Amino acid sequence: MITFETGLLYVVCYFGLFVSVFYLLMFMETRKKLKSPRGKKLPRISVIIPAHNEERVIERTIRSVLNLDYPRNKLEIIVVDDGSTDRTYEIAKKYESKTIKVFKKKREGKASALNFGIKKCSNDFILTLDADCFPKKDVLKKMVGYFEDPRIMSVVPVLSVWKPKSLIEKMQVVEYAIVSFIRKLSTFIHSLNVAPGASLYRKRFFKKYGGFDENNLTEDLEMGMRIQSKNYRIAYALDTCVYTIVPKTFKDLMRQRIRWNYGTLENLKKYSFMFGLRYGDLGIFFLPVMAVGMGLSIILLVYYSALILWNVFHSLYLFSLIGYDFSYIISSIRLDEIIDTLLSTRVFLFVILFLVGLTTYALAKKSLKKGKFKLEFLAYTIIYGWILILFQFLGLVYFLSRRRPRW
Amino acid sequence: MKFMRKISKTRYFSTFTFVTLVFLIGIIIGQTITELRFSEFQERERDMRTYILSLDLQSELISKKICDVDIFSLTKDKIRLGQELDYLEHKFGKKDPKLLPLKKEYTLLSIRQWLLVKRAKEECEKNWNIILYFYSNEKNASTCESQGYVLDYLYSKHSDSLVIYAFDFDLDTPALNTLKRVFTGSSKFLP
Numbered sequence: 001m002i003t004f005e006t007g008l009l010y011v012v013c014y015f016g017l018f019v020s021v022f023y024l025l026m027f028m029e030t031r032k033k034l035k036s037p038r039g040k041k042l043p044r045i046s047v048i049i050p051a052h053n054e055e056r057v058i059e060r061t062i063r064s065v066l067n068l069d070y071p072r073n074k075l076e077i078i079v080v081d082d083g084s085t086d087r088t089y090e091i092a093k094k095y096e097s098k099t100i101k102v103f104k105k106k107r108e109g110k111a112s113a114l115n116f117g118i119k120k121c122s123n124d125f126i127l128t129l130d131a132d133c134f135p136k137k138d139v140l141k142k143m144v145g146y147f148e149d150p151r152i153m154s155v156v157p158v159l160s161v162w163k164p165k166s167l168i169e170k171m172q173v174v175e176y177a178i179v180s181f182i183r184k185l186s187t188f189i190h191s192l193n194v195a196p197g198a199s200l201y202r203k204r205f206f207k208k209y210g211g212f213d214e215n216n217l218t219e220d221l222e223m224g225m226r227i228q229s230k231n232y233r234i235a236y237a238l239d240t241c242v243y244t245i246v247p248k249t250f251k252d253l254m255r256q257r258i259r260w261n262y263g264t265l266e267n268l269k270k271y272s273f274m275f276g277l278r279y280g281d282l283g284i285f286f287l288p289v290m291a292v293g294m295g296l297s298i299i300l301l302v303y304y305s306a307l308i309l310w311n312v313f314h315s316l317y318l319f320s321l322i323g324y325d326f327s328y329i330i331s332s333i334r335l336d337e338i339i340d341t342l343l344s345t346r347v348f349l350f351v352i353l354f355l356v357g358l359t360t361y362a363l364a365k366k367s368l369k370k371g372k373f374k375l376e377f378l379a380y381t382i383i384y385g386w387i388l389i390l391f392q393f394l395g396l397v398y399f400l401s402r403r404r405p406r407w
Numbered sequence: 408m409k410f411m412r413k414i415s416k417t418r419y420f421s422t423f424t425f426v427t428l429v430f431l432i433g434i435i436i437g438q439t440i441t442e443l444r445f446s447e448f449q450e451r452e453r454d455m456r457t458y459i460l461s462l463d464l465q466s467e468l469i470s471k472k473i474c475d476v477d478i479f480s481l482t483k484d485k486i487r488l489g490q491e492l493d494y495l496e497h498k499f500g501k502k503d504p505k506l507l508p509l510k511k512e513y514t515l516l517s518i519r520q521w522l523l524v525k526r527a528k529e530e531c532e533k534n535w536n537i538i539l540y541f542y543s544n545e546k547n548a549s550t551c552e553s554q555g556y557v558l559d560y561l562y563s564k565h566s567d568s569l570v571i572y573a574f575d576f577d578l579d580t581p582a583l584n585t586l587k588r589v590f591t592g593s594s595k596f597l598p
Contacts, residue, residue, distance in 0.1 A: 003500060014430060022422045151410045189415060231410060280412030285419075321553060322560045331563070337494070348433075 008303065012296050013349040019289055020356040023185050027363060030188050034367055036237045039145035044074045045200070046121030050113035051131035052082040055091055057245065062095050064134040069141060075099055078117045083107025088131075111212035111219040118211050123203070130197040132245040134162060142240035143200045153232040154224070155200045156183070156192065158241040158368060168253055171384040172246045174361065174377055181364030184238040191286035192234040194224040198242035205232070216270075217404065218263025225271045228282055238367060254391060259405045261395020264290070297389040298396060354381055445505065448491055452512060473523075474531035485520055486562075488513065489573070501544045511580050518582050521572045536565070539590060540573045 002010075047065050051058055058079070065077055081089040081104040092102045105116055114128055125147065129135065135157070143155040158180040161173045186192045195201070197220065209226060216222040227234055247253040268291055275291075276283045322328060361377050398405050492513055495506055521539070528535045540558060542551035558571050574583055 010430075014426065017426045017429065018422055021426055022418060025418055025422060190410070190412065231412065233410060277414070278412075280414050282412070284414060318553060318556045321557050325560070328560055328563055332559070334490075 005303070005307075008299065009349045012300060013352060015292065015296060016353045017356060019293070020360060022285070023182060024359070024363075026185050026188055030185070031367075033188075034184060034238050036142045036239050037145035037148065039141070039148060042071060042074055042141070043125050043144060043147070044076070044123040045070070045125045045127055045140060045144075046076040046078060046117075046123040046203075047127045047129055048114055048117030048121060049077065049079045049129050049131055050082055050110050050117065051079060051084065051088050051092070052107065052110070052113070053084045053086045053088060054131035055084070055086040055088045057132050058088050058091050059095075061129065061131050061134060062092065062100065065129065066095075066099075067137060068135060068139065069137040072099060076121060076123055077101070078103070078120050080105065080113040080117045080120075082110065082113040109214060111214040111216065114219070115211035115214065118203070118206050121203070125200060126203050126206075127198065127200045129242070130244065132162075133159075133198045133242050134244075135198060135242045136240050139198075139237075139240045139242060140200070142237045143235075146235040146237070147200075147202065149233070149235075151233045152235050153202050153205045153227045153230075154195045155235045155237055156195050157198060157237045159196060159198065159244050160241045162243040162245050164246075166248050167379070168250060169246055169248055171380050172253075174380040175384065175388070176246075177364045177368055178357075178361055180236075180238065181360065181367055184236045184367070186286060187234065187236045189281035189286065190233055191228070191282040192224065192236055193228050193282070193286070194221045195227070195234060196220045197244055205230075216263065217259055217266060221263055221267050222270070225267050225274070228279070229271055229274055239369075250387075253387075254394070255405070257388065257391035258395050258398060261294075261392050262398050262405050264294070265395065265399040294392055294396075298393045301386065301389045301393055357381055444495070445509075448495060448509060452488065452509065452516070473527050483566075485517065489517075510575065511578060514574060514578055514580060514583055517572050517574065518586060521570075524570055534568060536569045538569070538571045539586075540571060541576045541587065541591065542573055543576045545577050 049058075049061060049065070051061075054061075062077065062079065065075070066072075068075070077100040079092040079095075079100065079102045081092065081102070083104075083106050089102065089104050092100075096102050101120065103116065103120065105113065110130075117128075118126060125144070127140070139157050143157060146152050146155045159176055161169055161176055164170045164173050183192055183194075199220070201223075205227065209230060212219040213222045213226075224234060247256050268287070271287075274283050275287050279287075319325075319329060358377065361380075395405075492506075492510060495509070496503075521537070524535070524537060527533060528537065538558065540554070542555060544551070555573065558573070562569055562571055574586065576587065
């Protein structure tokens, strides 16, 4: 007889294995195509930096753009201060020149600041760069080559964690590595659906289909979905990166992820018409995997949290009945039960998923050429993975209760 | 210029074939292990039955010399068998149809053994305490589980003088129904 738990685990494992094997097969087919193409010419590019209360980082961001390995005369930098109450505007203003223009507007959110910048820029290609992102020198040269394909509307670089110190930051290093690898593979089935913090766009897309959605909580995901919905492509440059400052504390991470998860649900709903055969692999694989994956993770989290809590309280109650006789508690632990638990379907299936995750991480590390394999992965799987699912659950709660998370 | 979307049919097919194959192999291995575990249990139960039968015959043959037979050590084997049954119940669910015949047989063995132990206690004037415990997995299951835990604890503290026989009240076998009627006055309701 299949219990609810066994059934759930079978479904999760089949799903997890299917998705992983699908990506691994794709990796084997495409592993020689991971390098970015070299562009024949270097077009003029406008860099828009929206900033709200970024006095601690704005200077470094501007400098990192100025230090890019790209002809200075082909760059235009537009800093848009979105109603900062600190010294962001004054600091940026110091750098104002023929190349750098600094604007100040009342606070209306990042999407609004980006749209303001788009109106001010004069080039056909636009790099949107969050104020807490610092691009690697070669980023533009690696990205522009993709635009020789006229169907590509946006190019996304790898996002890497800037100087990780705390455990939370180190966990995000692993997460970002895996996500980057999967994003690159997604481009081979034309399914990359997000253009985060530092992405390069063709301006004509904005002209034809409008700028960033100012009412959307994750405007970068919305833009990615919109590009896909119009049957254009998003490319991913795996061999360069933009460093970003990530949340350092649990609280900040939670706030960020609840917002992201809320935004994901909001956009999946908005673009629900893209599910199905009409959108090819995106509609029958990528988007359903996103939605089902989120649902299954949440069911797993709720089920196991309830089970663990019940077992802890129940055991404590039983121990209280025998006056907490620890000598008995210890002597009643049966070795065959422990061995059996270790050999149980539950553990066996999780081990399979763990090994699949491990392989993905190792391949991601190799493809990103990011040093040696680190043991952070273990902590990532055991702790961080569950924390991420918890944030998905909270995002869902916010979404269902129509409570919009704050920035 | 827009592009025409495609569906990676071959890739989906290869993935589906591979993953399904891995899963089927996993399920077959799991089934084999389960079968082994079951047959191991059945074997032990057979040994136990032979042992009880021989004791029973011995006690009949030597009639009043039941005190010469080491009946008490038999209870330890029964407890081990009971633990094994607990484990199988935990693993496959208490209502697994494969388990039911094993459980019925175990119950009959327990009743047979209880009769022998009872007789030995009376005839040999042994200072043993015998507990018959009726539990239910359907009604008051959590209370029964707590009581079972306490009984296990008591047994661990007095294993040289205490014998516990636990019977599933919901099990429908004529011998157990008679026992239930004798002790509870009804074969349908827990006291």
